[in-house]
Amino acid sequence: TQLLEQSPQFLSIQEGENLTVYCNSSSVFSSLQWYRQEPGEGPVLLVTVVTGGEVKKLKRLTFQFGDARKDSSLHITAAQPGDTGLYLCAGSPLTGNQFYFGTGTSLTVIP
Amino acid sequence: DAGITQSPRHKVTETGTPVTLRCHQTENHRYMYWYRQDPGHGLRLIHYSYGVKDTDKGEVSDGYSVSRSKTEDFLLTLESATSSQTSVYFCAISKQGGRVMNTEAFFGQGTRLTVV
Numbered sequence: 550t551q552l553l554e555q556s557p558q559f560l561s562i563q564e565g566e567n568l569t570v571y572c573n574s575s576s577v578f579s580s581l582q583w584y585r586q587e588p589g590e591g592p593v594l595l596v597t598v599v600t601g602g603e604v605k606k607l608k609r610l611t612f613q614f615g616d617a618r619k620d621s622s623l624h625i626t627a628a629q630p631g632d633t634g635l636y637l638c639a640g641s642p643l644t645g646n647q648f649y650f651g652t653g654t655s656l657t658v659i660p
Numbered sequence: 661d662a663g664i665t666q667s668p669r670h671k672v673t674e675t676g677t678p679v680t681l682r683c684h685q686t687e688n689h690r691y692m693y694w695y696r697q698d699p700g701h702g703l704r705l706i707h708y709s710y711g712v713k714d715t716d717k718g719e720v721s722d723g724y725s726v727s728r729s730k731t732e733d734f735l736l737t738l739e740s741a742t743s744s745q746t747s748v749y750f751c752a753i754s755k756q757g758g759r760v761m762n763t764e765a766f767f768g769q770g771t772r773l774t775v776v
Binding site for chain 2: 552553555558582589590591592593594597637639641645646647648649650651652653
């Protein structure tokens, strides 16, 4: 059982649609990050959220950290084919120095 | 791009043979991590290092060992490879540990390992 569960695991949508990806855990994290990975490459950081209830926007992407710092969501408005990729959340524990990654959401945006 | 090099990039090996994967960094970052990536599991931590000769286990450490004799190199060894260890392996580095807020992990391009 992984510390961070993401849903949905797969998502295929038409260009222009909106979508939300969820990252849930029963553990509290000091901060939570979202990464995006393209085929054949390693993940690349999109954003870090550190305060419970925090909302960050990155162009058409909106990230929210849950009030209890156990969960997060990623909302994409008007998805574009360039958004296609694997989205991974990652949590930093209150103790220890690891980064725990979620199960991943594979997004395909169809033109 | 962060200076992280993984070698080899691809490897096919037979069950029961030892395999060593190498991660080399030019950033002088203290923390280094080995993850494996499998469909439906995202990235799972195998081992990580917080300094030269300082390592600790992750979620899926059974069957793997690591060594870090220099800041820039972190080796992952499969003592006796099994088919369940077929996966894509990623090395990551960070300047500070994950507990420090706003610390970013930088990844290598991965090593695709197939055990037949």
